[in-house]
Amino acid sequence: MPSFLNRLFGWLPGRPKPRIVCDEAVWLAGASELKLRTLGGRRESGAFLIGESPNKEPKIIRAFVYYDDLDPHALDSGIVHFDGNKLPRLWQICRERRYRVVADVHVHPFHYGQSASDQADPVMPRGGHFAFILPDFAAGSVIPGGIGQYEYLGNGKWVDHSHAGASLLGLKRPK
Numbered sequence: 001m002p003s004f005l006n007r008l009f010g011w012l013p014g015r016p017k018p019r020i021v022c023d024e025a026v027w028l029a030g031a032s033e034l035k036l037r038t039l040g041g042r043r044e045s046g047a048f049l050i051g052e053s054p055n056k057e058p059k060i061i062r063a064f065v066y067y068d069d070l071d072p073h074a075l076d077s078g079i080v081h082f083d084g085n086k087l088p089r090l091w092q093i094c095r096e097r098r099y100r101v102v103a104d105v106h107v108h109p110f111h112y113g114q115s116a117s118d119q120a121d122p123v124m125p126r127g128g129h130f131a132f133i134l135p136d137f138a139a140g141s142v143i144p145g146g147i148g149q150y151e152y153l154g155n156g157k158w159v160d161h162s163h164a165g166a167s168l169l170g171l172k173r174p175k
């Protein structure tokens, strides 16, 4: 699909193809909403990324579902603590839109490296789940190359794709 790939921001011939894609406008709007929800850098924020999970990659991110919209107290402590009892509302949204949870994203105060708890407690503890981390409370870089991009393999194992540029997440521009 060369025409499709040519519209992927950050994708260069010779690089691995993105394994998950998102319209650039959706991604940038989501990142700026996450920045707003940090209240000027006073707390972390985050979201489930829902969309299509075809048998063949790439997966497709269609929408952000913000943690604090489902669980009003998710951001209270400054670090994201999502109450698992609020998950049924997420499943309901996914059913209504015929989407699945394909990834998650949260912001960090400084660097986009995973914390010990990010590694120990995956948001979706199943192999093939992707997790993104935006540094600087989403006030700095929010695009591949400047963000954390992680793949969960299961059994506590992660692969760090952050340094591979756009090899995990590809942002798609309109025609």
Ligand SMILES: [Zn+2]
Pocket: 106, 107, 108, 114, 115, 118, 133
């Ligand atoms: Zn974190």
